[in-house]
Amino acid sequence: MSLDVSISRRGFLKGGAMLGAGLVLAFHLPATLKRLQAAQAADAPAKEYPPDAFIRIAPDGTTTILCNKAEMGQGVYTSLPMLICEELEADWSQVRVEPAPAAIVYAHPVFGIQMTGGSTSVASSWEQMRRIGAVARTMLVETAAARWNVPAVDCRAENGFVLHGDRKLAFGELAEEAGRRTPPASVTLKNPKDFKLIGKATPRLEGPDKVSGKGQFGIDVRVPGMLFAVLARPPVFGGKPKQWDSAAAQAVPGVLAVKAVAGGVAVYASNTWAALKGREALKVQWDDGPNAGFSTAEQRAGFQKLAREPGTVAVAQGDAPGALKTAAKTLDAEYEVPYLAHACMEPLNCTVRVDADAVEIWAGTQFQTVDQGNAAKIAGVKPEQVTIHTTLLGGGFGRRANPASDWSNEAVEVAKAMPGKPVMTVWSREDDTRGGWYRPHWVSRLRAGLGADGLPVAWLHTIVGQSILAGTPFEAFMVRGGIDATSVEGASDLPYAVANLQVDLHSPKSPVPVQWWRSVGHSHTGFVVESFVDECAHAAGIDPLEYRRRLLAKHQDPRFLKCLNLAAAKAGWSRPPEKGSGRGIAIHESFESVVCEIAEVTQKDGRVQVTRVVAAVDCGTAVNPDMVRAQIESGIVYGLSAALYGQITLKDGRVEQGNFDDYPAVRLSESPQIEVHIVPSEAPPTGVGEPGTPPIAAAVGNALFALTGERHRRLPLMPVAKS
Template identity: 55%
Template structure:
């Protein structure tokens, strides 16, 4: 099929009197689904209506991180439109919305702004140029003689609104190249802009996956294996079918679904099921035994990720030797809105409503299960009630399960997970053990560093394995260690990895590998500083002499936190700095001990994320990351016995409570660095900053999470 840009725009515009602008990418356009089967304008990034509305299609989903506002700001800046007329909406699942690097439509890796910054601005600039040209044609003047302001094209006393020009502009061929504004001319980017999704969420108008409802829709809950490694043998549905409201009981790939008129009937029906399961092989995973095995593995060299110099000789010949082990447990994502997926199947077509971070993979999985083409699967993305990686399942399990239930039941079905379902049968941040051996020279500076990591790979066996796992190394397992700036100047250094397989399913958790590597690295560096009798800030600055972004962030956070001055009585401070997703974050935590428990009073953060689109969004994400990171640092831990997760809900899988929330000060480091992410980078430094503060206060070195005072 040959597609011209003009023809493409005409086709996607349909009969709407509006300017619809998109990118034409030949490789993806040829694979794009038929617009009529998916969405009136599936490939448009911006639509300007005759009513002056500016509708922005979002390639990245909104799950609390601010894409709803930030991406719209990029187009609005270059379009020079009336911000009050901007209306974002989630884009449908279509190849044109693929991540520029991964070539799938997805949200994750704190990559939204970084990879859409130029693309979205170009859309806005291209639309503005077409509107100006349309106005110039009407007035019979040169486009260069026209200007724009707040959604209006101006020429002397003449003025035409974008809505008045939209239909004419649609008839024009987009310019091949457009000039983007210089940063000095930005009016919106870099300013504090209130979030566009806040009013809808305050009033309850915002629609989440759990809110989906239409005539004929049924609710289903699934009884899944009680232990990882168990399989369904048989079930008796008689008692469940006697529960009022229960209509059907159907098997899934490895469970039993109860379909009912409403949730409570489905839950009671599930409680009444009689099910037989196999026992997991070997009796099932026990986390105490598993971590003991990990510790044993950590005493041996793994697959080499980095090796420079003779590490063994360097450690042996050093003036002194430091050795320590750091441990982190399995963690649940626990988003506020539990998983859910609504599916309606009609013939060879399927319609899905779900909060997903991986539209392409989920759309393809549904098509494969139904034996149809992806363009026959319409995937609607509502607001996501939190994600943190949980809604980015590479194997599309929760979407596939819902498709199978709807297919077997023969009716539209919303599959709902309870909190207990997710915590006991979900996917987790893997547990890790780090063993660090350091040969220390003069002034306590490391001269040899041997670092062994043990933990499950999150990408092995997934569709993204080839892109992430190389030569037996899952890059996300060692990120933050293999490329640590602290190690660059160490003459002899080695990082190796063991990636054991278990029955426990794992996947990315907010900040991915950095969530554990920062704890190990920043704890070890702090230990080395104290062993040398040196100030932890001064010691770090010496090691980071060739890394000004890290050094500047540390200096700013320390200055703002009052480092070097006496903290209030009974308190102490600790610091940490870490780079992830292209962003450097330094944090200083001030803590005390109250009734034997760690109390974090304040966290001072300095952030270097390059260009800042919306400072309010940066502040909010850092504050949220601190809360998220503290939940893990102070409370988070999953325990498995005989393959069964013992925790079930927030009473025993605790998250940070309101009274525990510290004050969080966020300071942006002025930077010309390439834009980095902001949704995750403030999570990794939290735990080590707190642990280091506890040591400064109590001289107890806490090397495992969650942090507990002896």
């Protein structure tokens, strides 16, 4: 397969200037990821998004890959180097990985900014990274062939060497000279049958550093002369400080200063503990502003009312209202899911130094370009004068990809008040939980009309919840005709054969700041749709697995039935569950991947225990099967935490949860036995980081219904009592 490679000279020079001597390659290619291309306006002009990935080969043969994606546990520091090195033919034992600096040459090939999210890292880099490796290999081979005065076609690269008969030259011996060659206009990528790395379970490159403690997360950053700061923030969204008394705070040993900054009152100290104790001693009178009376209960009532009114139509296929009237049987149900915090294990933090003509940032961020631009505005410098050092992330789930750059902007403001001093702004767990930017609160009303065969002839779904794109740069191409595409994804594109389908949307405003959360809109539609399908199956008196098979029979994408049947076979669906146990099934497509999950549950004294989850996933080529399984397992446990416990509620404008005692995560002792089975595929890779989350709540809820006969339509299943 011959592929053209378009190389940006400007990007090459910018990359080379940053990385110094050796073999440095920068690439420019058009967008390729189908899902994100489709999200752009149909009439938008064709665009090219220039991500540049780099290879650096040292004289000793060490091959360093600069990764343009953030590593937050999903394994890109291994998977992306695997793509490059598959084609490069580097010696994997000599491969190292480093975070790429913040520069437009590292932009996402579809979004055009440097960022990590949307389960797109491997999918969007599939050809890009392999091309990089292939071009580098070609240049190395050509260099060796020229030295030997033989045709390049008679040479080959293997395990860090270029070979010709009995002769061989190490990559390290060739790199500097190869870097001066003109890159080839086209390269040939490997046939998948020849893959040596791709498709093989490969240990993480960054794993040993994480285990030893050598790996640097944002919270680990230490810069000479740095200060530590915490911010006293308004307890109500939209509030502000009226006045404060800092005398007691400044008397705390280690506290160095107290200053008003945008967003609240900052306490600066020589260590985090002193800053936190100083904040405790700080006396602030707050102006709660117009949102002091906001409550979840009132919002719920408003959302429920809207759910019974027509919204803006997202999709209308056939005549769903008319078909509903003539159906043999009708169903009507209301579902609700709450605000959810991201609850990253590493609370938010960001270290910043602001000088007169430069800003330096150390942070675990998913949004380098956006954070860089926003920091520049605050500091009054150009974006290229803002340097970002991307550290490892102790969890992201979207929180560290904030379009408003709320947490990094705050840190820049805090550091700006102490010019020339590096300052780490730290969030406590309570700050993090109460700081907003949640997964939205959603209410859905569903109505279905069943035909004589029990299958739906009409399906109507009204969705109520905040838009996460309103007011962001993504609004221009992902909100059309009043429809936020992320609000209805997973509901407006059902895989099931329903002749008459209507989905409409209400996007009310709220003072509570919201953004994407792991699996975005699929986090609520996966639960709602698959739970209601289960309701239809039971109303029709048809086994839930067989019901889905019938609904999928006419679907042109065979992946759904493959996943459904694989999960059912591995879970032993044909056998009844053990006594006292219930079994439920759910299947959902998100980020171009299909995941089916079957959950087994028990219940005693109102306590739900999920004992086993069997998952089948079709994600195209599994570049690193270990990473695929780990991410599906992670998505299941993360979604299970939300399904069982997760909720953010507000009363009198204040968030009622604060720490893991009232916003719990599933502990090891509660975690089910999880089996992940990967459907073999040679298709290009699709998303993996998020698709494991959407089906789990429905699978558990459906299992509970099978066990108890009680249908759970509001999450969480086991809300924590508020003290």
